[in-house]
Amino acid sequence: MFRAGLRTPTAGWCRGWTQANLIAVPSDLAYDMLLYAQRNPKACPLLDVGDTGSVSTPLMSGDLRTDVPAYRVFENGELIDEPDDVCAAWRDDLVAFLIGCSFTFEAALLDAGLPVRHLEQGVNVPMYVTSVPSRPAGRLAGPLVVSMRPFRAKDVAKAVAVTSRYPAVHGAPVHVGDPEAIGIMTLGRPDHGDAVEVRADEVPVFWACGVTPQAAVVASRPPFAIGHAPGHMVVTDARDTDYVVPLT
Amino acid sequence: MFRAGLRTPTAGWCRGWTQANLIAVPSDLAYDMLLYAQRNPKACPLLDVGDTGSVSTPLMSGDLRTDVPAYRVFENGELIDEPDDVCAAWRDDLVAFLIGCSFTFEAALLDAGLPVRHLEQGVNVPMYVTSVPSRPAGRLAGPLVVSMRPFRAKDVAKAVAVTSRYPAVHGAPVHVGDPEAIGIMTLGRPDHGDAVEVRADEVPVFWACGVTPQAAVVASRPPFAIGHAPGHMVVTDARDTDYVVPLT
Numbered sequence: 001m002f003r004a005g006l007r008t009p010t011a012g013w014c015r016g017w018t019q020a021n022l023i024a025v026p027s028d029l030a031y032d033m034l035l036y037a038q039r040n041p042k043a044c045p046l047l048d049v050g051d052t053g054s055v056s057t058p059l060m061s062g063d064l065r066t067d068v069p070a071y072r073v074f075e076n077g078e079l080i081d082e083p084d085d086v087c088a089a090w091r092d093d094l095v096a097f098l099i100g101c102s103f104t105f106e107a108a109l110l111d112a113g114l115p116v117r118h119l120e121q122g123v124n125v126p127m128y129v130t131s132v133p134s135r136p137a138g139r140l141a142g143p144l145v146v147s148m149r150p151f152r153a154k155d156v157a158k159a160v161a162v163t164s165r166y167p168a169v170h171g172a173p174v175h176v177g178d179p180e181a182i183g184i185m186t187l188g189r190p191d192h193g194d195a196v197e198v199r200a201d202e203v204p205v206f207w208a209c210g211v212t213p214q215a216a217v218v219a220s221r222p223p224f225a226i227g228h229a230p231g232h233m234v235v236t237d238a239r240d241t242d243y244v245v246p247l248t
Numbered sequence: 249m250f251r252a253g254l255r256t257p258t259a260g261w262c263r264g265w266t267q268a269n270l271i272a273v274p275s276d277l278a279y280d281m282l283l284y285a286q287r288n289p290k291a292c293p294l295l296d297v298g299d300t301g302s303v304s305t306p307l308m309s310g311d312l313r314t315d316v317p318a319y320r321v322f323e324n325g326e327l328i329d330e331p332d333d334v335c336a337a338w339r340d341d342l343v344a345f346l347i348g349c350s351f352t353f354e355a356a357l358l359d360a361g362l363p364v365r366h367l368e369q370g371v372n373v374p375m376y377v378t379s380v381p382s383r384p385a386g387r388l389a390g391p392l393v394v395s396m397r398p399f400r401a402k403d404v405a406k407a408v409a410v411t412s413r414y415p416a417v418h419g420a421p422v423h424v425g426d427p428e429a430i431g432i433m434t435l436g437r438p439d440h441g442d443a444v445e446v447r448a449d450e451v452p453v454f455w456a457c458g459v460t461p462q463a464a465v466v467a468s469r470p471p472f473a474i475g476h477a478p479g480h481m482v483v484t485d486a487r488d489t490d491y492v493v494p495l496t
Contacts, residue, residue: 031279038282038294046286164493167415245412245493 002235003066005084009124009193009231010069011103018169018240019233020047020059021099021210022068023217024226027052030095032138036216037097039135043144043212045168047238050096059098059236065090070229072214077221086226094226099210100169101233102147104240105162109149112162117150117196124231125149126190127209131183132174134212142219145209146174148187150202159205168243175206182206192230250483251314253332257372257441257479258317259351266417266488267481268295268307269347269458270316271465272474275300278343280386284464285345287383291392291460293416295486298344307346307484313338318477320462325469334474342474347458348417349481350395352488353410357397360410365398365444372479373397374438375457379431380422382460390467393457394422396435398450407453416491423454430454440478 010019025033030052037044048059055064066085073081073089081089102125106116118125125147132144151159156176164172175182187204188195192211198204214227228234258267273281278300285292296307303312314333321329321337329337350373354364366373373395380392399407404424412420423430435452436443440459446452465473476482 031282034279034282034286035297038286038297049283049286167493245415 002069003063007070007084007232010233010235011106011125011231012119014235015107016240018047018236018238018243019101019103020236021101022064022096022226022228022234023099023213024064024094024096025222026091026224027093027095029139029222032140033097033213036137036140036213037099039137040212042170042174042208043134044210045100045170046097047100047168047236048098052095053092054096055090057096057098059238060234061237064096064234068228068234069232072227072229074217074225074227076223077218082229089226091224097213098234098236099213100243101210102170102207103233104169104243105166107240108162108166108244109159112158114151114155114159114162118194121196123194123196125193126196127192127211127230128184129191129215134216139222140216140220142212142216144174145211145215146182146206147209148204148206150196150198150204152201153203156203156205163207165245166243167245170207170209173205174208177203179204250317251311255318255332255480258481258483259354259373259479260367262483263355264488266295266484266486266491267349267351268484269349270312270344270474270476270482271347271461272312272342272344273470274339274472275341275343277387277470280388281343281345281461284385284388284461285347287385288460290418290422290456291382292458293348293418294345295348295416295484296346300343301340302344303338305344305346307486308482309485312344312482316476316482317480320475320477322465322473322475324471325466330477337474339472345461346482346484347461348491349458350418350455351481352417352491353414355488356410356414356492357407360406362399362403362407362410366442369444371442371444373441374444375440375459375478376432377439377463382464387470388464388468390460390464392422393459393463394430394454395457396452396454398444398446398452400449401451404451404453411455413493414491415493418455418457421453422456425451427452
């Protein structure tokens with residue numbers, strides 16, 4: 001359906017199948033990106049890395065140029081296009097990185113009786129560019145990006161516990177409450193995705209987000225990069241259960 | 249003490265402080281090694297990667313050329329030296345990789361009432377080069393190396409559970425029982441480290457081992473590499489508790 005042109009956020013889609021963030025950079029920047037991911041494991045848990053020029057990976061047997069609902073194309077850190085496919089923009093020297101996505105643990109949150117607001121509202125998850133720097137690697141540096149889900153104060157500990165078991169897909173939150181402490185002045189105006197309701201008895205809980213490498217691209221201005229449109233993820237052939245630490 | 253020349257396996261040393269495997273390769277092989285680690289996360293959980301030429305990293309503030317009890321120096325895949333320091337062999341183009349070590353979870357095994365045989369016997373952990381291939385990356389390929397600890401059949405599940413909580417330091421076993429299935433014909437003759445007693449009521453349990461990149465060096469024959477001597481680890485400034493998934 002995505003290949004045929006459907007453009008939609010993928011939260012809640014294909015339950016049980018692992019979704020991933022995409023960042024593809026020219027091979028001469030690939031070491032820096034691989035190191036950036038290693039140095040920022042909460043934001044950039046790597047699920048798979050393609051060979052140079054390859055449009056598929058072991059975890060994603062389709063075509064990375066067409067099978068994502070929407071893309072972002074960057075030149076010198078500027079967003080120049082948000083196409084439905086990147087057949088025209090793709091280059092033979094690109095290395096594709098697939099990075100874990102917090103959508104994986106949302107099913108576990110639901111299973112634990114914790115409603116996920118953006119799923120209830122049928123919108124994209126809200127994401128924010130924070131004032132927290134990521135750890136630089138080579139030519140790449142930039143701010144941490146987070147996703148936010150509100151929970152009642154009594155449910156925060158359970159949300160922490162459930163997501164802690166998924167270190168390969170961002171794991172435990174990086175910040176609970178106090179949005180201004182990480183530079184988020186207005187919860188109602190996310191930098192990516194959609195605003196969601198945060199009720200009076202709820203605390204905003206923030207998880208590191210796989211859009212962080214795109215923020216590094218914007219901040220560091222490499223000549224070229226392709227990412228997914230935030231919230232419009234790569235649906236992989238992996239299962240969410242592959243990434244949970246068993247509670248034994 | 250290591251800097252002054254002490255040469256000893258480090259199992260049981262500096263309890264609570266994280267030990268690590270070392271592999272250092274020339275910068276033109278660093279991408280392949282980083283990718284090899286990403287593609288073999290059970291064997292090569294990366295804790296830290298140094299900048300090119302740097303002899304320390306954020307997790308290891310000492311000097312990687314002197315502060316490891318013993319080293320292995322490889323040229324074209326041949327082990328050419330096992331010195332106490334590598335001040336003479338070190339090169340300015342080397343990139344150092346620190347990889348998690350199963351010694352981290354041994355304290356947790358002990359805390360769970362599970363004795364660890366090589367600690368009881370005061371010897372190095374036995375390690376075996378298996379017939380299981382690792383996943384290649386660029387110019388690097390080779391067999392999986394494993395460490396072995398024997399447990400009573402009734403304790404195997406607990407050993408699995410305890411170590412599952414440490415995915416950053418090899419995590420759960422890769423193989424339980426049946427050594428011949430992974431090409432280990434004689435438990436009493438490990439490829440690295442020391443043989444330990446395996447009693448009649450015990451099952452050998454195998455964990456992926458951070459010596460695996462050295463086996464890739466031997467198999468793939470890059471021009472140059474430096475590793476630690478197996479079992480003679482880098483003692484880092486990190487805490488073992490940094491790498492456990494909380495049981496909440």
